[in-house]
Amino acid sequence: MKAILLYGHGARNPEWAQPFHRIRDAIKARDPRALVEPGFLELMRPSFDEGVNCLVEQGATEIIVVPIFMAAGSHVKKDLPQLAANAMDRHSGLVIELAAPVGEAESVLAAMADYAMGARPEG
Amino acid sequence: MKAILLYGHGARNPEWAQPFHRIRDAIKARDPRALVEPGFLELMRPSFDEGVNCLVEQGATEIIVVPIFMAAGSHVKKDLPQLAANAMDRHSGLVIELAAPVGEAESVLAAMADYAMGARPEG
Numbered sequence: 001m002k003a004i005l006l007y008g009h010g011a012r013n014p015e016w017a018q019p020f021h022r023i024r025d026a027i028k029a030r031d032p033r034a035l036v037e038p039g040f041l042e043l044m045r046p047s048f049d050e051g052v053n054c055l056v057e058q059g060a061t062e063i064i065v066v067p068i069f070m071a072a073g074s075h076v077k078k079d080l081p082q083l084a085a086n087a088m089d090r091h092s093g094l095v096i097e098l099a100a101p102v103g104e105a106e107s108v109l110a111a112m113a114d115y116a117m118g119a120r121p122e123g
Numbered sequence: 124m125k126a127i128l129l130y131g132h133g134a135r136n137p138e139w140a141q142p143f144h145r146i147r148d149a150i151k152a153r154d155p156r157a158l159v160e161p162g163f164l165e166l167m168r169p170s171f172d173e174g175v176n177c178l179v180e181q182g183a184t185e186i187i188v189v190p191i192f193m194a195a196g197s198h199v200k201k202d203l204p205q206l207a208a209n210a211m212d213r214h215s216g217l218v219i220e221l222a223a224p225v226g227e228a229e230s231v232l233a234a235m236a237d238y239a240m241g242a243r244p245e246g
Contacts (some may be wrong), residue, residue, distance in 0.1 A: 004239050008193070016194040019226040026236035034240070050227060055184035066239040071139040099242035102235045103142040112225045113149035116127050116189040117157070119222035123213070 003035035003060035006095075007025075008068045009075060010044030017044055020068060031085070035060050041075055042081075052087045059111050062095045070103035126158035126183035128174050128219075131191045132198060140167055140243030143191060158183050164206075166196055175210045175219070185218045193226035 004027065006020050020038040027036045035058050039051025046054060055063055065084060067076045084096040102108045129143050143161040150159045158181050162174025169177060175193065178186055188207060190199045207219040225231045 004242070006239065011194070011196045013196060016196055019193050019232060022232050023236050023239065026233055027240055030236070030240065036239070059241065064242050066242045068235065070142050070191060070193075071134070073134045073136060073139055097244035099239075100245045102238055105238040106236070107235045108231065108238055109142060109145050110149055111228070111231045112191065113146050113153070115225055115228045115231055116129065116146065116159070116222075117150055117153065119127070119187050119189045121187065121220035122223045 001035060001059045001061055003037075003055040003058070003063045004056060005048070005063050005065045006036065006038045006068050007048060007051075007065050007076075007080060008038060008040050008044075010040035010042045011045055014044075023068070038067075041079055042065050048083045049087060049090075052091070052094075056094060057089055061093065062097070064097050064099055066099045067101035069101040072104070076101055124158060124182045124184055126160075126178040126181070127187050128171070128178060128188045129159065129161045129191050130171060130174075130188050130199075130203060131161060131163050131167075133163030133165045135166055137167075146191070161178045162188075164202055166241040171206045172210060172213075175214070175217075179214055179217060184216065185220070187220050187222055189222045190224035195224050195227070199224055 008020055015049050024036050027034050035055055037051045041069040069076050088096055139161055147159050150157050158178055160174045160177050162171040192199050211219055
């Protein structure tokens with residue numbers, strides 16, 4: 001079964017995880033049977049490994065990792081392939097594939113441009 | 124005249140700035156007269172101050188800063204208000220206002236959810 005892991009950096013403030021939960025909720029709203037979990041590099045749980053374990057426990061055999069990053073820096077280009085390789089070593093038969101970061105998607109950039117053009121002061 | 128500053132973290136790899144240029148281009152495509160520049164916290168130019176200066180030179184009197192961040196961590200909550208206050212001190216009469224980060228915008232999160240659901244392995 002296919003699954004999605006939303007890969008993020010992580011931060012000390014728990015609120016930082018909120019966009020990840022909102023993306024997961026939006027995916028579940030479109031497809032209630034979708035397997036989708038966040039997985040963070042550091043500072044926040046679930047870790048990448050914990051996110052993968054959670055998806056495998058739900059029946060995932062193929063995971064596409066979507067980096068929720070603006071661009072492919074070292075956390076995407078270096079850390080992520082290593083995390084994915086280690087996870088495939090741990091779970092025999094599991095396939096993990098890596099997508100481009102959201103910040104490289106035309107549709108996402110268009111949404112950001114629209115938001116910026118209509119942006120108002122916060123608060 | 125109103126202007127938009129796209130505030131980002133910055134990184135060592137110059138490619139990291141590409142999404143910022145693409146967002147700026149998308150805004151310019153919608154409104155060729157729009158004043159919009161990137162401005163980075165660190166590691167990358169233009170810095171926040173340089174971005175502000177560039178907009179002021181183009182005639183900006185009111186700048187809305189749009190954080191191109193997934194969530195409001197310390198770079199948005201602490202560093203940004205300080206940068207904005209300093210810039211207003213330097214430019215008398217300039218008003219700088221702060222929008223919520225793109226990662227908190229419903230439309231942006233929806234675009235990320237759509238992208239994740241259709242994501243394919245890169246390369």
